[in-house]
Amino acid sequence: MTQAPIPQNVDFDADLIRRYDTAGPRYTSYPTAVQFHEGFAAEHYRAQAEASNASGRPLSLYVHIPFCDTVCYYCACNKVVTKDRGRARPYLDRLYREIGLQAALFDNSRPVEQLHLGGGTPTFISHEEMAELMTTLSSHFQLLDDDTGEYGIEIDPREVGGDTLALLRRLGFNRLSLGVQDFDPRVQRAVNRIQPASQTLHVLEEARQVGFRSISVDLIYGLPLQTPASFAVTVERMIEAGPDRISVFNYAHLPERFKPQRRINERDLPSASDRLLILQQTIAQLTEAGYVYIGMDHFARPDDELAVAQREGTLYRNFQGYSTHAHCDVIGLGVTSIGMVQDCYAQNHHDLERYYARIDAGELAVFRGVELDADDRLRRDVITALICHFRLDFRDVEARHGIVFGDYFERELQALAPMQADGLIELNDAGIQVSPKGRLLIRNICMVFDRYLRESRAQRYSKVI
Ligand SMILES: C[S@@+](CC[C@H](N)C(=O)[O-])C[C@H]1O[C@@H](n2cnc3c(N)ncnc32)[C@H](O)[C@@H]1O
Numbered sequence: 001m002t003q004a005p006i007p008q009n010v011d012f013d014a015d016l017i018r019r020y021d022t023a024g025p026r027y028t029s030y031p032t033a034v035q036f037h038e039g040f041a042a043e044h045y046r047a048q049a050e051a052s053n054a055s056g057r058p059l060s061l062y063v064h065i066p067f068c069d070t071v072c073y074y075c076a077c078n079k080v081v082t083k084d085r086g087r088a089r090p091y092l093d094r095l096y097r098e099i100g101l102q103a104a105l106f107d108n109s110r111p112v113e114q115l116h117l118g119g120g121t122p123t124f125i126s127h128e129e130m131a132e133l134m135t136t137l138s139s140h141f142q143l144l145d146d147d148t149g150e151y152g153i154e155i156d157p158r159e160v161g162g163d164t165l166a167l168l169r170r171l172g173f174n175r176l177s178l179g180v181q182d183f184d185p186r187v188q189r190a191v192n193r194i195q196p197a198s199q200t201l202h203v204l205e206e207a208r209q210v211g212f213r214s215i216s217v218d219l220i221y222g223l224p225l226q227t228p229a230s231f232a233v234t235v236e237r238m239i240e241a242g243p244d245r246i247s248v249f250n251y252a253h254l255p256e257r258f259k260p261q262r263r264i265n266e267r268d269l270p271s272a273s274d275r276l277l278i279l280q281q282t283i284a285q286l287t288e289a290g291y292v293y294i295g296m297d298h299f300a301r302p303d304d305e306l307a308v309a310q311r312e313g314t315l316y317r318n319f320q321g322y323s324t325h326a327h328c329d330v331i332g333l334g335v336t337s338i339g340m341v342q343d344c345y346a347q348n349h350h351d352l353e354r355y356y357a358r359i360d361a362g363e364l365a366v367f368r369g370v371e372l373d374a375d376d377r378l379r380r381d382v383i384t385a386l387i388c389h390f391r392l393d394f395r396d397v398e399a400r401h402g403i404v405f406g407d408y409f410e411r412e413l414q415a416l417a418p419m420q421a422d423g424l425i426e427l428n429d430a431g432i433q434v435s436p437k438g439r440l441l442i443r444n445i446c447m448v449f450d451r452y453l454r455e456s457r458a459q460r461y462s463k464v465i
């Protein structure tokens with residue numbers, strides 16, 4: 001296949017989307033979290049971490065701060081809702097001990113090219129605590145002090161004080177993502193997230209002034225009381241504000257799994273046809289405004305480094321989403337965090353009590369994970385290429401993994417034939433090229449290569465669209 005820049009146009013085909021709308025994973029990892037098991041314990045993680053030092057690969061740190069001041073009813077994130085700011089202290093004390101335990105496993109000359117503070121609400125902690133957290137991280141890991149790393153933080157605009165952003169910038173953060181969801185006050189009331197547009201726009205403007213390199217916003221469609229007309233207004237206002245990246249997530253309503261979602265009145269949710277219309281018009285609005293579709297709910301300005309990396313074939317995807325820093329080992333720090341080190345994924349305990357108990361006992365908080373075998377690594381490589389670049393070169397895969405693509409994936413290539421007939425992909429002897437109308441259905445294409453899905457079709461996932 002040619003290595004011409006990868007085209008980034010996307011076509012919305014309502015009929016195809018309806019036909020292919022099945023539940024499916026988002027492939028922030030492969031194998032996905034469903035395959036994590038408790039037979040994988042701290043000692044397995046330790047062995048993988050030690051083995052990873054031979055590579056000298058750069059590191060990516062993910063730090064989870066679970067607390068939120070109020071609950072947004074739609075929320076599917078791992079969080080602890082509390083008004084008591086004092087709860088940060090005992091958490092940070094454990095986090096620092098974990099940082100010490102984890103850092104001892106890794107060669108401390110390995111540079112930290114990527115850092116992400118997520119939550120919950122990272123700015124729930126005080127400015128002093130934030131500075132202390134960064135000092136603790138930099139005393140254990142090789143943080144870059146020349147602003148060349150991708151150092152990001154999730155920001156809830158309601159949790160930003162007068163000088164919060166300036167402080168974060170000084171501490172080394174250079175990108176942030178803002179939780180917005182919807183500007184409509186009726187929708188905001190229905191999901192218990194009252195966030196005046198003026199507050200959001202002010203934070204965005206201030207982030208630019210203090211020199212954040214990349215500003216991203218999160219919107220959600222499918223929330224109660226949204227209509228195609230109301231969401232179009234939200235998108236329009238967002239375009240006017242002009243962030244570098246816009247994520248438009250599809251609301252995953254799973255009230256049996258996420259308790260706060262039971263407070264959402266199901267009668268207020270937009271119909272399936274309205275959701276589809278909202279998606280269609282959002283794509284039209286964003287692409288007409290010059291944003292390109294990166295994939296999996298993400299849009300970016302054409303000059304944003306994600307968009308550039310995609311065109312050049314160097315984009316990567318991990319738990320932090322799309323990234324330009326491929327092949328870092330990811331160290332997950334804090335309750336519920338997931339790490340990806342050498343040939344494993346490892347997850348910390350989800351609940352604070354257990355997390356604290358393990359750290360207090362002087363142990364890592366890993367409670368489950370999975371070790372990848374050669375087949376997992378091969379399939380992860382295939383899925384990552386498709387999800388990042390919408391194309392796959394069979395010869396490249398053969399060279400990297402020592403297989404004959406057509407033999408190894410005979411069954412998968414047959415399963416792709418209907419997708420070829422439907423125009424989602426172009427398939428030939430050299431590879432797969434996802435068409436503009438296949439892009440919105442990239443999960444379905446990746447699912448063909450997921451060996452575990454065949455074995456566990458019954459598992460319930462969020463809908464593809
Ligand atoms: C941890 S939150 C972002 C930081 C901060 N807590 C905030 O809300 O501003 C991550 C993002 O996940 C998205 N999200 C949360 N629950 C969701 C759901 N049920 N369906 C789709 N997206 C969801 C929201 O867009 C949210 O901004």
Ligand code: SF4
Nearest residue numbers: 068071072075077120
């Ligand atoms: S969306 Fe953000 S602020 Fe709202 S409950 Fe979830 S994590 Fe907390």
